[in-house]
Amino acid sequence: MTHVREQLSQLPLLELTTGFMSFKAFAAAVELDVFTSLSGGREVTESQFAAAVGLQERPARLLLPALVSLGLLEKHGNAYRNTPVAEQFLVNDKPYFFGGFLQFYNHALYRGWEHLVEALRANTSVLSPGGDTVFGPDDFMIRYFWEAMHALAGFTGKTLADAYDFSAHKRVLDVGGGSGGIPIELCRTVAGLSATVYELPHVCPIVLRKAEEAGLADVVDARPGDFTADEALPSGYDVMILSQVLHCGDEAGNRTLLAKCLSALEPGGTVLICELLLNPERTGPRPAALMGLNMLIAHPGGENYSEQEYLTWLAEAGFVDLRVERLEAAGANGVVIGRKPL
Numbered sequence: 001m002t003h004v005r006e007q008l009s010q011l012p013l014l015e016l017t018t019g020f021m022s023f024k025a026f027a028a029a030v031e032l033d034v035f036t037s038l039s040g041g042r043e044v045t046e047s048q049f050a051a052a053v054g055l056q057e058r059p060a061r062l063l064l065p066a067l068v069s070l071g072l073l074e075k076h077g078n079a080y081r082n083t084p085v086a087e088q089f090l091v092n093d094k095p096y097f098f099g100g101f102l103q104f105y106n107h108a109l110y111r112g113w114e115h116l117v118e119a120l121r122a123n124t125s126v127l128s129p130g131g132d133t134v135f136g137p138d139d140f141m142i143r144y145f146w147e148a149m150h151a152l153a154g155f156t157g158k159t160l161a162d163a164y165d166f167s168a169h170k171r172v173l174d175v176g177g178g179s180g181g182i183p184i185e186l187c188r189t190v191a192g193l194s195a196t197v198y199e200l201p202h203v204c205p206i207v208l209r210k211a212e213e214a215g216l217a218d219v220v221d222a223r224p225g226d227f228t229a230d231e232a233l234p235s236g237y238d239v240m241i242l243s244q245v246l247h248c249g250d251e252a253g254n255r256t257l258l259a260k261c262l263s264a265l266e267p268g269g270t271v272l273i274c275e276l277l278l279n280p281e282r283t284g285p286r287p288a289a290l291m292g293l294n295m296l297i298a299h300p301g302g303e304n305y306s307e308q309e310y311l312t313w314l315a316e317a318g319f320v321d322l323r324v325e326r327l328e329a330a331g332a333n334g335v336v337i338g339r340k341p342l
């Protein structure tokens with residue numbers, strides 16, 4: 001009997017090791033406005049590109065093919081142009097522009113991840129080592145963080161509206177709703193819906209500006225508050241959204257917040273938890289498992305949870321008709337749904 005030894009390869013390890021090169025090449029291209037400059041089907045040769053963005057020919061000759069290898073550009077003859085994904089999500093003024101998210105990772109989280117071993121050893125956030133919230137009124141955060149959230153939220157809102165029927169609802173409360181990207185998308189597409197973003201006071205002006213820019217200032221507003229310190233959440237809403245909020249908190253804080261949602265919701269109202277949900281073994285999907293580590297770096301508490309954990313917390317808070325729908329968005333792979341009894 002012959003024994004065939006499985007031939008293991010080092011290539012998966014190379015792929016993991018060079019992952020940072022893909023990220024940094026992508027980030028450099030966004031910073032150099034490559035995709036915006038090629039919008040609308042524009043094509044350039046390497047030398048035309050070099051002249052347009054002020055690079056020498058050698059770096060241009062290295063960057064553009066690397067972006068083809070990453071699936072962000074296509075090459076036809078001597079000319080480069082955006083791939084469909086770059087044209088849709090990486091052109092500056094398009095509605096679901098992803099660049100703000102990438103910029104935050106490039107300018108803040110990338111540096112934080114250099115200290116992952118320290119964070120693992122000390123079980124502490126490297127971005128908020130004193131245990132403070134990272135959501136303070138910091139200039140850097142105001143410039144980058146809520147733009148990063150906005151870059152994902154519009155698309156999350158779009159996929160949420162496909163997965164969940166909002167037509168029976170009238171008033172949304174987006175708890176910790178960030179820049180308001182989700183309610184802006186929902187109010188743009190669902191007739192008769194209005195929304196309030198319940199946020200820390202320094203975030204509310206960002207919401208109002210984004211609503212104004214979207215032409216929705218009459219239906220999307222902001223209410224300053226603090227869902228930890230405030231005894232009760234604002235009432236009078238028939239649907240509440242918690243998007244990427246519970247993964248910033250620990251279990252006890254999350255259970256308390258869900259109890260506050262139940263008390264404040266209208267009878268029969270719905271809570272929607274949008275997150276990168278882990279599988280029951282907590283071994284994936286990869287974006288959810290890695291986001292958990294990101295929470296270790298960025299927050300004093302918080303981690304990604306499985307849908308089973310959210311379902312248990314919702315049931316114990318008193319929600320009924322629990323179910324999960326899948327989403328395909330960068331900020332959420334599912335929505336966990338519960339209803340307040342009548």
Ligand SMILES: C[S@@+](CC[C@H](N)C(=O)[O-])C[C@H]1O[C@@H](n2cnc3c(N)ncnc32)[C@H](O)[C@@H]1O
Pocket residue numbers: 135149150153175176177178179181198199200203225226227228229242243244245248331
């Ligand atoms: C990860 S962001 C998610 C933003 C938004 N839900 C989204 O999906 O784009 C978490 C948000 O929770 C807000 N937040 C954190 N602690 C809060 C508190 N105690 N009260 C109200 N909002 C809070 C932050 O300001 C931040 O905008």
